Amino acid sequence: MSTDFQRARQALGSRLRELRTEGSLTGRELAIRCGWPHSKISKLENGRQTATTEDLALWAEACGSPQTAEELHRRLSGLETHVQSRRRQLAGGHSALQEQSVLEYRETTTIRAYEATVIPGLFQTPDYARCLLVQNAELHQTPKDTEAAVRARMRRQEALYEPGKRYRVILWEGALHALSCPAEVLGGQLDRLAGIIGLDTVELGIIPLGAAMSITPKHGFWIFDEALVRVETMSTELRIDEPADVALYGRAWDRLHAAALHGPEAHRLLARVRHSLLAA
Structure with a gap:
């Protein structure tokens, strides 16, 4: 995996963590709201898993910040410009x-x-x-x-x-x-x-x-x-x-x-x- 891609994924993870803490949610609480295993929260926040557009929309909604979904999608689009599944x-x-x-x-x-x-x-x-x-x-x-x-x-x-x-x-x-x-x-x-x-x-x-x-x-x-x-x-x-x-x-x-x-x-x-x- 390219270094630039991994850095971009980690930067996206940091932004997701920031939204979670601004929403006063623990990782476990957010996982319950999203219907995910707790491990997925950790992987996304630490840049060990690439989020989907659906993941980002659900994350923003669960954190009480639906208006940030578009920003998150832009970040993901920039990341996928370099590495495409x-x-x-x-x-x-x-x-x-x-x-x-x-x-x-x-x-x-x-x-x-x-x-x-x-x-x-x-x-x-x-x-x-x-x-x-x-x-x-x-x-x-x-x-x-x-x-x-x-x-x-x-x-x-x-x-x-x-x-x-x-x-x-x-x-x-x-x-x-x-x-x-x-x-x-x-x-x-x-x-x-x-x-x-x-x-x-x-x-x-x-x-x-x-x-x-x-x-x-x-x-x-x-x-x-x-x-x-x-x-x-x-x-x-x-x-x-x-x-x-x-x-x-x-x-x-x-x-x-x-x-x-x-x-x-x-x-x-x-x-x-x-x-x-x-x-x-």
């Missing part, structure tokens, strides 16, 4: 999240990205995307609006053909071998990557297995116009905009870029992986 994002299915990404990509001029385990959505074929979206819906137990999500993901790829855009993406070779879909689907996906290398807007680098590296990144990340970094975990999306942190990810990307193959060398690597897939 995947469960909440996907509550209505994957298509809405994909549509949001379409808008974000349209508003971005330059993206630098690194992925180690999966082909990025920006480069995916419909069949490859479909396999991953079905798997994610099952994992997160969210609505299976797969076809709508696939269509939205394909619309996002229209940005690849817009003049003035620049997509500088680095993949680890392991992502090219992962059979998260049938072999024939992966084969089509590798062909798609080979075709993308020729686009004017795309710079695709592949770090081969066994390459000498000066950094071992722990996760994939996307840098938007050198102003925002997005990192996805299993359950959370981090949105990092602190300049020093953005610069840190930029330096990490530079080191990964130095270890990657580009142009004809990347093309030959893709061909080798494609050949090994057919021979299996």
Whole structure:
């Protein structure tokens, strides 16, 4: 969890404690009024649990300060700008999240990205995307609006053909071998990557297995116009905009870029992986 997020959550907790004491309530009394276990009061006040909008409204009402609910909601919105629950994002299915990404990509001029385990959505074929979206819906137990999500993901790829855009993406070779879909689907996906290398807007680098590296990144990340970094975990999306942190990810990307193959060398690597897939 990011330090900035935790500090913001602790600050919200302090404000909640302040409202409780102003209402002359003990933690146990407030818990009874809200119908919660006493432990929840402690967790919220000490920044060990993230409140929901419903929690905040009930807290303000129980403390006799319903007028503070809007203020608390603003604090929560600022906190969630940086860390967003995947469960909440996907509550209505994957298509809405994909549509949001379409808008974000349209508003971005330059993206630098690194992925180690999966082909990025920006480069995916419909069949490859479909396999991953079905798997994610099952994992997160969210609505299976797969076809709508696939269509939205394909619309996002229209940005690849817009003049003035620049997509500088680095993949680890392991992502090219992962059979998260049938072999024939992966084969089509590798062909798609080979075709993308020729686009004017795309710079695709592949770090081969066994390459000498000066950094071992722990996760994939996307840098938007050198102003925002997005990192996805299993359950959370981090949105990092602190300049020093953005610069840190930029330096990490530079080191990964130095270890990657580009142009004809990347093309030959893709061909080798494609050949090994057919021979299996």
